[in-house]
Amino acid sequence: RYVGQGHEIRVVVASRMLDDGDSETLRRAFEAEYEAQYGRMVPNLEIEALTWSLTVSTEAPALDPLPAPASEAPPPAPVGHRMVHHHGREIPLEAPVYRRMDLQAGMRIQGPAVVQEDQTTTLVTEGYRAAANQRGDVVLQRQTPSITDTGKDKGSNDIRMQVIWNRMLSIVEEQAQTLIRTAFSTTVREAGDLSAGIFDTGGRMLAQAVTGTPGHVNAMAASVGFFLERYPVTAMEEGDVYITNDPWLGTGHLFDFTVVTPTFRNGQPVALMACTVHVVDIGGLGFGPDAGQVYEEGLCVPIMALFKRGKVNESLLDIVRANVREPIQVVGDIYSLAASNAVGGRRLLETMDEYGLETLRESGDHIIETSRRVMQGEIGALPAGTYENSMVVDGFDRPITIAARMTISADALEIDFEGTSAVSAYGINVPLTYTQAYASFGVRCIVGSSIPNNSGSLAPLTIHAPVGSILNAPRPCAVAIRHVVGQMLPDVVLGCLDKAIPGRVPAEGSSSLWNPMLSAGHGLAGNAEYGKEMPFSVTIFHSGGTGAQPSNDGLSATAFPSGVRNTPVEITETLAPLIFRRKEYRPDSGGAGQFRGGLGQVIEITHAGNAPFAVFALFDRIDHPARGRRGGRPGAPGRVYLGSGKTLNGKGKQVIPAGDTLVLELPGGGGYGPPGRRHRKLVVEDIR
Numbered sequence: 001r002y003v004g005q006g007h008e009i010r011v012v013v014a015s016r017m018l019d020d021g022d023s024e025t026l027r028r029a030f031e032a033e034y035e036a037q038y039g040r041m042v043p044n045l046e047i048e049a050l051t052w053s054l055t056v057s058t059e060a061p062a063l064d065p066l067p068a069p070a071s072e073a074p075p076p077a078p079v080g081h082r083m084v085h086h087h088g089r090e091i092p093l094e095a096p097v098y099r100r101m102d103l104q105a106g107m108r109i110q111g112p113a114v115v116q117e118d119q120t121t122t123l124v125t126e127g128y129r130a131a132a133n134q135r136g137d138v139v140l141q142r143q144t145p146s147i148t149d150t151g152k153d154k155g156s157n158d159i160r161m162q163v164i165w166n167r168m169l170s171i172v173e174e175q176a177q178t179l180i181r182t183a184f185s186t187t188v189r190e191a192g193d194l195s196a197g198i199f200d201t202g203g204r205m206l207a208q209a210v211t212g213t214p215g216h217v218n219a220m221a222a223s224v225g226f227f228l229e230r231y232p233v234t235a236m237e238e239g240d241v242y243i244t245n246d247p248w249l250g251t252g253h254l255f256d257f258t259v260v261t262p263t264f265r266n267g268q269p270v271a272l273m274a275c276t277v278h279v280v281d282i283g284g285l286g287f288g289p290d291a292g293q294v295y296e297e298g299l300c301v302p303i304m305a306l307f308k309r310g311k312v313n314e315s316l317l318d319i320v321r322a323n324v325r326e327p328i329q330v331v332g333d334i335y336s337l338a339a340s341n342a343v344g345g346r347r348l349l350e351t352m353d354e355y356g357l358e359t360l361r362e363s364g365d366h367i368i369e370t371s372r373r374v375m376q377g378e379i380g381a382l383p384a385g386t387y388e389n390s391m392v393v394d395g396f397d398r399p400i401t402i403a404a405r406m407t408i409s410a411d412a413l414e415i416d417f418e419g420t421s422a423v424s425a426y427g428i429n430v431p432l433t434y435t436q437a438y439a440s441f442g443v444r445c446i447v448g449s450s451i452p453n454n455s456g457s458l459a460p461l462t463i464h465a466p467v468g469s470i471l472n473a474p475r476p477c478a479v480a481i482r483h484v485v486g487q488m489l490p491d492v493v494l495g496c497l498d499k500a501i502p503g504r505v506p507a508e509g510s511s512s513l514w515n516p517m518l519s520a521g522h523g524l525a526g527n528a529e530y531g532k533e534m535p536f537s538v539t540i541f542h543s544g545g546t547g548a549q550p551s552n553d554g555l556s557a558t559a560f561p562s563g564v565r566n567t568p569v570e571i572t573e574t575l576a577p578l579i580f581r582r583k584e585y586r587p588d589s590g591g592a593g594q595f596r597g598g599l600g601q602v603i604e605i606t607h608a609g610n611a612p613f614a615v616f617a618l619f620d621r622i623d624h625p626a627r628g629r630r631g632g633r634p635g636a637p638g639r640v641y642l643g644s645g646k647t648l649n650g651k652g653k654q655v656i657p658a659g660d661t662l663v664l665e666l667p668g669g670g671g672y673g674p675p676g677r678r679h680r681k682l683v684v685e686d687i688r
Contacts, residue, residue, distance in 0.1 A: 002047055004328055005184055005189070006183070006189040007182070008051075010033075011029050026047075030047050038182055040335065040338060040339060066137065067133060067139065068106065069133065071106050072106055073106040074107070075107050075109050076098055078097055078098055079097055082094070082114055084123065086112065095112040096109075099115075099116060100117035100120075100122075101117070103115065105132050107131065108131045109130045109131075111127065112126050113130065115138060127142060129141050129143055160355070164351065164363045168198055168363075169210075171344050171347045172197055172207045173196075173210060174343060174344065174347060175196035175273065176209035176211035179196065179340045180211070183332070183336045184329040184332030184333055185278075185279060185329040185332075185539075186539070186540075186571055187278045187279065187280055187541070188277045190541075190567050192565050193278035193541070193562075194211070194212045194216065194275065194276060195208065195212035195217040196208070196212060197220060197221070198271055198348065199260075200360050203224045203227075204456075205221040205455045205458075206367050207367070208454065213562045214438065214562070214563065215437050215438055215441075215486060216437075217453065218438070218458065219433040219434050220251055220274055220276050223244075223249060224274050226244075226249040227249075227303055228272075237309050238267075240262055240305060241260075241338050242303060242306060243260075243304065244258055244301055245299075246302055247294060247431050249302075252437075252479060252483075253480050254297050256276050256278050256279075257276065257334060259334070260272055260273070260341070261338070261341035263344075263348055265358070270348075270359055273340075273348070279324075279333050280333075281298075281324045281325045281537055282323075282330070283323040283324050285480075286614075286616050287516075287517035287616050287618070288618060289427035289428050289478070289480060289652060290427065291427045297479070299323040299324070317331055320334070326537055367452075367454055368455055368459075371456030372457065372459050372460065375460050376412070379411060379413050382408050382501060384410065385407075386406065386408075387499040388403070388404065388496065389403075389498075389499070390403040390492070391491060391492050391508075391624075392624050393485065393512075393621075393624055394621070394624055394651075395424065401419070402417065402420050402421070402485070404495075404496055405496075412462065414463075415461075417435070417472075418465075420470060421470050422468060423473045424470055428482065428485050428651070430485050431479055432471070435463060435489065437486075439489045439493055442493030444457070446497050446501070447497070470485060487562055488512060488620070491547070491626075494508075495508075503550055506548060506550070507548045507549075507591065507626065507629040508626035508670045509545060509597070509670070510544025510598075510600060510635065510638070510668065511560065511620075511621070512621065513541060514544065514619050515541040516618055516619075518539075518540065518576065518662075519536065519538075519616070520533065520535060520607065520614065525612035530612065533609045536575070538572055538575055541559070541565065541567045542603060543557055543559040543560075543566060544557070544601070544667040545599045545600050545626075546560045546669045547629070547635075548596055548628075548629075548632060553596045553597075556600075557600065558598060580603065581604040581605070582603065583603050585601055586666065589635060589665075589666075590636075590671065591628045591632055591634050591635040592633040592671045592678075593628055593631065593671025593674065593675055593678065594632070594671075594672060595632070596682070597632070597672075598669040600636060602665050603664045603666070605662045606660070606661040610659045611658055612657055614654065614655055615662055616652075619638055619640055620638070621637060622637050622638045624637075630674075631675075633675060636665075637667055638650070638664075638667040639664075640662075640664055640665075642660050642663065643662075644657075
């Protein structure tokens with residue numbers, strides 16, 4: 001792997017003794033394999049070999065396929081039955097279950113059926129039958145035409161369309177995993193702060209990866225439209241890759257790079273692959289709210305070419321390297337974005353070849369219209385009316401009110417944030433695309449949650465916020481930590497839904513990530529002497545508790561709504577001279593209720609060399625904790641302080657003195673239902 005990555009690839013080398021002169025041979029072999037897997041290599045970086053393995057093999061005779069005998073024997077008796085889901089059917093079918101050991105030569109089993117053994121389960125679907133040959137192999141025999149054949153009847157075409165749709169969902173998931181496996185920064189490869197999607201040439205999102213965060217994906221759905229305004233698809237060429245981190249044209253702040261790549265088939269553009277990651281640094285004041293305008297927050301890259309006809313824009317990468325604190329990680333992640341789209345595009349072309357698709361027009365229309373229709377049906381099942389909710393959060397220098405009015409009609413749902421506080425003079429403002437992303441996600445958590453996310457399922461939702469409010473902050477407002485306010489929106493929206501459909505909505509949670517940037521080096525700790533200690537800049541991702549659900553306790557130390565993972569302590573300690581003295585659940589931090597809110601956590605960090613370091617605080621739920629629902633109590637508020645006792649501010653850059661520790665007490669989720677109704681067994685477990 002490249003030095004700095006978290007995942008490796010397997011490289012086969014020559015079957016001979018290696019010596020010092022083979023270093024270039026190994027490099028060439030690695031780069032050839034890396035380029036074969038991910039579309040392009042990352043130039044001018046060192047590589048490292050983590051493990052070596054030796055394989056000894058010998059020739060073996062070819063194993064000829066052995067068909068099942070022509071004679072038939074009665075099938076064995078089933079050992080049970082299971083419900084099996086099939087493509088194209090809305091309800092599962094009951095299927096008999098057979099043991100593999102009972103299947104003898106000549107026996108035949110008609111699908112649908114399940115053949116099970118200790119480590120494998122074979123599903124015999126409709127249209128197939130399973131038979132055993134004399135060697136004991138299970139031979140699957142097709143009884144009906146392949147779904148890849150062009151069917152004339154609506155049923156077979158619907159199945160074909162569903163398979164293509166599922167393949168697209170698989171492709172975007174592979175895109176996301178490519179980001180994780182090729183990324184350099186822990187924000188991507190450990191926390192999973194990323195997104196990936198397939199768009200048609202008109203900019204409609206057809207599929208999004210489950211791996212990733214909704215703030216990226218739903219905002220990226222709008223971002224691709226901005227790319228097309230700047231570079232119409234007719235102006236794109238094979239080998240082109242486009243990039244931006246403009247907060248108002250991307251996903252809300254400078255730390256997110258979005259990359260869009262056209263995919264060509266037979267010389268014509270057929271799709272756009274897009275992905276986003278949160279890079280560890282973008283220069284400027286750092287990942288915090290201290291700036292007054294976006295110009296202070298770091299480097300802004302307008303929508304422009306990253307690659308043109310396959311040639312990288314070295315001037316752009318040189319500018320990035322010169323402006324960020326971690327150039328290898330940031331530039332490495334940019335190459336990772338390009339690799340993700342390359343892998344997704346390759347898989348899409350394979351799918352189009354397999355199913356004989358010249359364009360995505362028919363399948364795209366099927367995906368969009370099916371999703372729109374089903375989502376409209378889900379909305380139509382809700383009680384029509386207007387429902388309001390509001391929430392007060394900490395803000396920077398003063399509290400912020402988020403007000404929402406939800407209007408539900410027969411086939412549409414509208415949310416208006418009129419009445420929300422005005423923009424802030426600090427970097428907690430939210431561009432409209434990010435507001436739309438998390439507000440719509442809050443709806444989708446309850447309404448149409450099983451419908452895949454795409455332009456069709458999002459179409460019946462309309463999100464408004466007044467220009468100049470903190471949820472529709474115009475340029476040049478500072479927006480670096482827009483997530484601190486933006487990630488509160490699902491709780492606000494869910495509060496509206498609770499009035500429409502009581503008993504289905506969870507209590508409020510800690511919601512906003514506690515993901516501070518920790519940094520040290522010359523000038524970062526004021527006048528304090530840093531000495532010869534290693535300078536560093538890392539962003540750590542950690543979460544408080546989620547709100548209790550109507551029938552379950554909340555989840556502890558779990559990121560909702562962002563869905564990102566907590567950064568492993570071991571990874572942070574490997575990358576930076578930091579020591580985590582504590583990382584443990586915070587007792588009694590979940591709000592009491594019939595169902596308890598999820599617990600926060602306590603984290604204590606110090607410098608390994610007893611040197612000072614800076615924390616770029618971006619914490620909320622300190623003054624205004626998560627509220628309970630239906631009689632549940634609020635979760636515990638968060639706290640930030642030094643090990644020596646001094647209380648720190650919830651937001652803004654602050655210095656941890658040499659030898660002292662930073663202590664974070666993350667907030668808990670709200671409880672659900674009156675505490676007196678909590679089951680006695682659960683109370684006993686709470687006390688234990």
